[in-house]
Amino acid sequence: MTLTFITGSGTEVGKTFLACLLIQQLRARGNSVGALKPIVTGFDPGDTTASDSGRLLSALGLPLDQAHIDRVSPWRFRAPLSPDMAAAREQRSIPFTELVDHSHSIATADVALIEGIGGVLVPLDGEHTVADWIVALGASVILVTGSNLGTISHTLTAMEALVSRGVSIQHIVVSESIDQPAPAIETAAVIERFSFGIPIFVLPRLATADGAPSLLPLLD
Numbered sequence: 554m555t556l557t558f559i560t561g562s563g564t565e566v567g568k569t570f571l572a573c574l575l576i577q578q579l580r581a582r583g584n585s586v587g588a589l590k591p592i593v594t595g596f597d598p599g600d601t602t603a604s605d606s607g608r609l610l611s612a613l614g615l616p617l618d619q620a621h622i623d624r625v626s627p628w629r630f631r632a633p634l635s636p637d638m639a640a641a642r643e644q645r646s647i648p649f650t651e652l653v654d655h656s657h658s659i660a661t662a663d664v665a666l667i668e669g670i671g672g673v674l675v676p677l678d679g680e681h682t683v684a685d686w687i688v689a690l691g692a693s694v695i696l697v698t699g700s701n702l703g704t705i706s707h708t709l710t711a712m713e714a715l716v717s718r719g720v721s722i723q724h725i726v727v728s729e730s731i732d733q734p735a736p737a738i739e740t741a742a743v744i745e746r747f748s749f750g751i752p753i754f755v756l757p758r759l760a761t762a763d764g765a766p767s768l769l770p771l772l773d
Contacts, residue, residue: 556660557723557772558687560669560715562698562707567728569605571697571756572668573612575768579664580614582769587659588613590668591652592677593626595633609668627655637676649681653689664772667692673711684714693721695771698744700737701730708744712751722751724771729758 559575561568572588579586588609601607606626607617615621622629628647630639640646659665667690669675674682687694694715698708708725715722725748729737737755745753759765 558692576612587662594639596629699730700733
């Protein structure tokens with residue numbers, strides 16, 4: 554079993570799109586796949602199909618019912634804020650030990666994917682960040698970033714935050730942004746100069762999964 558954590562340099566950089574593509578391609582290859590996005594903010598219970606949880610369930614070929622939503626994303630909050638802030642507004646919290654244990658619950662699959670929330674140092678509670686979650690899991694990482702203005706600094710900062718904690722980064726994926734000051738391949742080349750040999754993968758902007766490049770090398 555391979556446990557891979559998909560994290561980002563920030564929010565809205567394409568983590569869920571990448572996760573869904575990976576799931577679909579792994580299943581097409583014949584692998585069993587377990588996937589979770591345990592924490593979701595900005596969750597609208599009236600529109601679960603379009604939610605990150607719903608998109609993951611669709612990629613997994615699982616029904617979009619309450620039991621499966623609870624399984625994939627047990628900590629769901631309405632406010633589109635960092636998890637600690639969103640939870641506080643509902644007078645709730647995210648017990649860190651329970652979060653780690655739940656993340657390990659898909660370990661029986663050939664490939665286990667955990668999608669994080671926001672960026673690497675997003676707070677989960679008063680003490681823990683996403684990076685602490687990754688370290689506690691002992692997971693390797695796919696770091697997703699955009700090609701928007703500012704992404705080079707954001708990516709290198711996220712990379713250093715992970716490397717300094719002893720986290721293994723399998724790949725950095727530059728997911729093409731709608732607005733970008735330069736072609737994504739140029740941005741990726743700059744990031745590569747500072748990436749300490751971590752492989753860089755450029756994911757072109759796609760309307761659908763049709764015609765997507767193979768993402769399986771990100772894991773192999």
